[in-house]
Amino acid sequence: MKPEISAAVGFLSRFLRIKGHVNDRQLQTFSQTLQDILAEQYKHHWFPDRPNKGSGYRCIRINHKMDPLVGQAGQRIGLSIQQLYLLLPSELTLWVDPFEVSYRIGEDGSICVLYESHPSTNGNPSVTTGNSNPASSVAQVSPMVDSHISCKEELLVLGRTSPAKPYMMTVSS
Numbered sequence: 001m002k003p004e005i006s007a008a009v010g011f012l013s014r015f016l017r018i019k020g021h022v023n024d025r026q027l028q029t030f031s032q033t034l035q036d037i038l039a040e041q042y043k044h045h046w047f048p049d050r051p052n053k054g055s056g057y058r059c060i061r062i063n064h065k066m067d068p069l070v071g072q073a074g075q076r077i078g079l080s081i082q083q084l085y086l087l088l089p090s091e092l093t094l095w096v097d098p099f100e101v102s103y104r105i106g107e108d109g110s111i112c113v114l115y116e117s118h119p120s121t122n123g124n125p126s127v128t129t130g131n132s133n134p135a136s137s138v139a140q141v142s143p144m145v146d147s148h149i150s151c152k153e154e155l156l157v158l159g160r161t162s163p164a165k166p167y168m169m170t171v172s173s
Contacts, residue, residue: 001046005038007101007115008060008094012070019087026077034073038096041069048119051098060094 013031016022022030045054060067066081074084094103101115 001039001042001098003117004096004098004101004115005035005042008038008096009034011094011101011103011114012060012088015088021083021087022077022079030073030077030079033076034070037069037072042096046098048098051100055095055097058096060092060096062088062090062092 009031012034013027016030017027042054042058045057047053060070062070062085066084070088071081071084074081079087089105091106091109092103095101099117099119100113102111102113104111
């Protein structure tokens with residue numbers, strides 16, 4: 001659970017750091033507070049043998065309403081809900097599940113994977129996305145996120161403006 005929470009918190013913390021208005025001490029406090037809150041919240045809702053079970057409970061959602069756990073961590077460093085809305089994406093869904101953390105920005109946005117690992121036979125997950133150094137939460141995040149390229153931007157770089165659609169166009173005269 002710890003690497004998944006670290007990946008999610010690192011992702012949210014990057015928005016606060018990028019947009020400014022938060023010093024290093026505040027950022028560290030926000031990160032630690034949110035990690036502690038999420039660990040407490042998820043401890044009875046974490047099922048590695050059934051990763052989808054409890055997924056809705058572990059979903060962090062920011063839309064017309066601020067996620068209360070993110071709001072708590074923000075208030076701990078003196079940020080109001082309104083300030084958090086300015087610093088974080090207005091339509092964000094972040095899924096924190098055993099072995100995978102993914103997000104979507106916008107209701108129609110692509111789902112991007114931040115962290116992914118697979119259970120191993122010795123009980124320790126093996127990281128398959130990003131750097132495999134377990135000592136660093138940043139290492140658990142995919143290189144795509146570190147370079148600040150969104151899924152949508154990645155599609156544009158590859159020459160696509162939208163996902164392929166399963167239909168055929170016909171022309172008649």
